[in-house]
Amino acid sequence: MTHALDIAADIIAPDRSADLPALVFAPAHEQARALAEGRVSAVELLAYTLARIDRLNPVINAVIVRDDTSAYAAARAADAALARGERKPLLGVPITFKENFDVAGLVTSVGDPAWADNRAQVDAPAVTALREAGAVVIGKTNVPLALADLQSFNAIYGTTNNPWNLAHTPGGSSGGSAAAVAAGFSALDLGTDIGGSIRIPAHFTGTFGHKPSYGLVYNGGLGVPPGKQSLRDLSVAGPLARSAQDLELALTLLLNRDPQANKTWRAELPAPRQHRLRDFRVLLLTQWPGQDRSESEQWVHDRLVAVVQAAGITPLTIEDLPDGLWPDLPATHRLYRSLLTATRPAPRPDTPHAKAEAQALREGSDDSDEIAGRRGPHLTHGEWLEKNEARMQLRQRWSRIFEHIDLVLTPNLVTTAFRHDPNPPKQTRTIPVSYADGVRQLGFFELFNWAGLPVLPGLPATAFPLGLDALGLPVGAQAIGPFLEDLTPIRFAHLLQQAGLSQFVVPPGFAG
Known part of the structure; x- marks a missing residue:
């Protein structure tokens, strides 16, 4: 047996061992309740969890x-606090963090060998927040190189597999996070999302994930180089869990952690718009304009129709909105691609890549998603300001849309978890996607329509599982809500879970 298994055998009381296989897959809030009620000790739960990881x-x-x-x-400190009668939301609950979060004493590398010795001196504020809530930090979960892929592999830590099918990816860039939660290695994990990096891994692994409204959760103390003060545009930090209730719990703990802003400003989340499923005004959007539905999108459409009807909801479509209110989604996606790539520095002008980029910029069309993405790093400040104004105008338009609806339900991606493909560069990689007329090879950058939809205007989006497809792979959807009304999509997912319409399922081979 491994070291952790030996320790677990010595620590866990015989009368507790029968309960731990189920408890390790319970939501974080239920684990906290079991600890508070003395049904298990924090040391026992940790020992069992580490033995499972080994x-x-x-x-x-x-x-x-x-x-x-x-x-x-x-x-041990949690057990002592529990014995004194202390109660905290995560007291004694074992959790993990995505590798790009600074955890004191551990390396933050974003999978880049150049930063393999970058050992954090202090916790990121988000890590501090969950520690203060009593969480027991086990360690970190895997990411792709520089957090820039829909798979999670890098030269330092290797490849993360999907617990539902080891030949398939759990997604990226929070792929290790989602896989750890799905496999019962962690009750809760924090990831980041700028292009679906929380929601797509949740979709691939059958877990829940929440992309907060932009700016709501302070995401300093992340990534490299260490000590940087500017935060990446469009990017957010948020939780992955096995229940929607844990998403709400984590989000409330993560508020007001900006060391400068919290001197004066305090965020207080508005209450969810509805408290009964049948009262939600839901717009169903499952086909991207000008594109065919993939088989996965069709599966999501059919399942969402069944789910909302079972909930007593009559879904709306864009035709039910006032004329001229709905945005031009292909145009907004080009704007998203441009501002997304503008968050990265332009390549040095003397490199072959930069020369190829310059040629593409000269020859490309303004209505091309690809060219919009390539031009992003080369925007002048004035051009960026114009695009940022367009983003703010779009956010205002969405505010008007949400006067007529509460949520938009969409797929997370055009496909379920795909097979590992480590062949770089991702710019030339293709992903097989099934359609009614056969399999089509989509380019990497053709995959982000649904993921980018809430990112550009900074809207909250909650990913929730819908079940398994014919191949036994998890499929999920996302509920997009109004800006800063994060509790509305989270509550919707929670009510679906309560009604048995959205459930986490333990992957085969990982129970016990």
Whole structure:
């Protein structure tokens, strides 16, 4: 047996061992309740979790950095606090963080060998927030190189597999996060999202994930180089979990962590718009303008129609909105692509890549998604300001749309989890996507329509599972809500879960 398995055998009381296989897959808030009620100790829960990681993580490689010594110290402290009668939302609950979050004493590399020795000195504010809530930090979960892929592999930590099918990816860039939560290695994980990096891994692994409204959760202390103060435009930090209720719990803990802004400003989330499923005004959007539905999108459409009808909801379409209110989605997607790539520095002008880019910029059309993306890093400040104004105008338009509806339901991606394809560069990689007339090879940058839809205007979006497709792979959808009304899509997913219409399922081979 491995070291963690030996420790678990010594620590776990015989009368507790029968309960732990189920408890390790319980939502974080239920684990916290079990700890508060004395049904298990924090040390026992941690020992069992680490033993599971030792036994099963080699198969999926989700947890790539651990600090067992610190985790056991935190678990013992949690048990002492529980014995004193203290109660905190996550007291004694074992959790993980995406690798790009600074955790004191652990490396933050974003999968880049150039930063393999970058050991964080202090916790990121988000890490501090969950520690203060009593969480026991196990370690970190895997990412793609520079967080820039829909798969999670890098030269430092290797490849993370999907617990539902080891030949398939769990997604990226929060792929390790989603895989760890799905496999029962962590009750909660924090990821980041700028192009679906929380929602797509949740979709691929059958878990829940929430992309907060832009600016709501402070995401300093992330990534490299260390100590940077400017935050990446469009990017947000948010939770992945096995229940929507845990998304709300984590989000409330993460508020007001900006060390400068919290001197004066305090965010307080508006209450969810509705408290009963049948009262939600839901717009169903499952086909991107000008494109065929893939088989996965069709599956999501059919399942969403069944789900909302079972909930007593009559879904709306864009035709039910006032004329001229709905935005031009292809145009907004080009704007998203432009501002997304503008968050990255332009290549040095003397490199072959830069010369190829310059040629493409001269020859490309303004109505091309690809050219819009390539031009992003080369925008002048004045051009960026014009595009930013267009973004703000779009956010205002969405505010008017949400006067007529509460949520927009869409797919997360045009496909389910696809097979690993480590062949770089991703710019030339294609992904097989099934349609009614056969399989089509889509380019990497053709995959982000649904993911980018809420990112550009900064809207909150909650990913929730819908079930398994014919191949046994998880399929999910996203609920997009009004700006800063994050509790509305989260509550919708929670009510679906309560009604049995959206459920986390343990992947085969990972129970026990």
